[in-house]
């Protein structure tokens with residue numbers, strides 16, 4: 001009896017310790033980014049493209065990288081959704097959930113999930129060479145899509161698996177066709193789709209390795225998908241490698257901007273997701 | 282002369298069925314229905330005639346195949362390749378498993394109320410409106426009228442009229458069951474197949490729905506699976522008793538209840554097993 005209580009206490013203490021450690025690490029990261037980045041975070045940073053000597057500490061900003069990253073992630077999420085959602089619907093509702101085929105697909109995505117992003121970058125680069133593409137926004141979008149499709153598929157698959165047979169049959173009983181039934185199912189799993197998008201955005205927008213060879217880097221804002229695009233992770237990377245302290249501090253400012261973008265996206269998606277589910281669901 | 286001809290006519294029609302003068306027109310005919318699920322013989326050679334505009338109750342112990350039988354009536358087994366259905370089921374003269382028959386067309390005619398009520402992931406209003414919209418009713422006024430009418434019919438209108446736009450999942454289970462009933466009725470089926478349609482309702486609500494069924498038999502043929510013998514006694518015109526996948530007895534309610542032909546039926550009605 002006493003042993004049991006002691007055990008419970010120890011486990012509880014361990015859990016609290018782990019949670020607090022994680023929280024501390026998070027706060028420390030935020031502290032570093034804010035303390036080093038905030039002083040360098042000027043209006044110019046977010047409203048101007050880099051000027052000639054920007055990377056040596058002269059005037060300018062990283063508007064090109066901010067917009068580049070946003071375009072890149074928007075394109076990648078759109079493409080990945082068009083691929084992931086049909087796959088998930090197919091392996092869960094057209095095929096049987098636990099058929100051999102569905103499980104093979106799931107297993108493949110588990111493996112893809114674990115592949116490091118630099119490999120996707122290299123693979124995307126290979127595809128680009130094959131098609132004679134230059135480093136461009138499109139190339140980056142392809143590589144980032146490769147990276148986030150497994151993430152998206154797995155996380156939508158998780159919610160799709162929880163849709164009951166009764167839910168699948170309910171529209172059918174009323175005379176719905178397969179397509180109409182699938183529409184109801186998509187509605188049912190829409191909160192899961194929102195989560196999947198958030199995960200993918202977070203993972204895709206911050207990844208440097210995938211865009212290193214594929215998206216290139218420029219000082220201007222791309223006006224066509226065939227032009228190279230600057231991205232925030234690379235902006236951080238290049239500035240941080242500079243020996244000049246002022247430029248290094250701008251890297252932290254860029255990291256702060258990236259963090260703020262992710263937080264904003266995440267809050268707004270959740271907010272609108274909830275609002276939509278209130279009126280529609 | 283007149284008396285004579287009448288005699289002949291009566292003889293002709295009456296010979297096959299002794300109580301033909303009490304038999305109603307058949308709406309749904311089931312012939313030699315066999316169902317195998319994962320190779321297991323679940324329904325065994327079921328023959329049954331569901332009379333038109335009457336209430337037929339299907340009773341029998343749990344697991345005897347009542348749900349499986351009802352699901353055959355609207356081809357819900359179609360999408361499961363592990364379920365093999367053989368035999369013949371006809372609505373009037375139309376073979377529902379016929380090769381040219383649209384499955385959605387059959388399902389519209391057969392309003393199945395599933396054993397576990399499952400609301401669609403949308404508002405209360407949209408749940409009821411789902412069927413009508415599926416069949417092309419788009420005018421808002423018309424849809425609203427259908428929704429209101431059906432929600433009133435199941436006694437849910439007063440409870441939900443102020444929150445028609447809120448998600449249906451927030452309703453209590455009993456309310457969800459009535460919502461599913463309203464949703465099924467809104468499609469305007471020919472036949473209503475209730476799989477324990479009142480199982481999650483309190484006695485009062487349950488009685489109300491029973492009354493609704495009795496009222497509805499002017500328009501619909503109704504088949505109800507029920508575990509409550511008293512409910513069957515209250516509302517059934519015909520009773521089918523199933524046991525281990527076989528249809529043991531089928532007949533007019535009074536006869537099955539007061540004078541069952543089969544020993545198993547007697548035992549089940551006496552409560553010797555359930």
Ligand SMILES: Nc1ncnc2c1ncn2[C@@H]1O[C@H](COP(=O)(O)OP(=O)(O)OP(=O)(O)O)[C@@H](O)[C@H]1O
Nearest residue numbers: 318319323341342343344345346347348349350396
């Ligand atoms: N999809 C399925 N897979 C495997 N077995 C099934 C399936 N559907 C039904 N069965 C089996 O068929 C038999 C009849 O089931 P059914 O649901 O028709 O019974 P029931 O009479 O409706 O019972 P209850 O009164 O408990 O609802 C049971 O033995 C059940 O296990």
Ligand SMILES: [Mg+2]
Nearest residue numbers: 347348396476
């Ligand atoms: Mg059942």
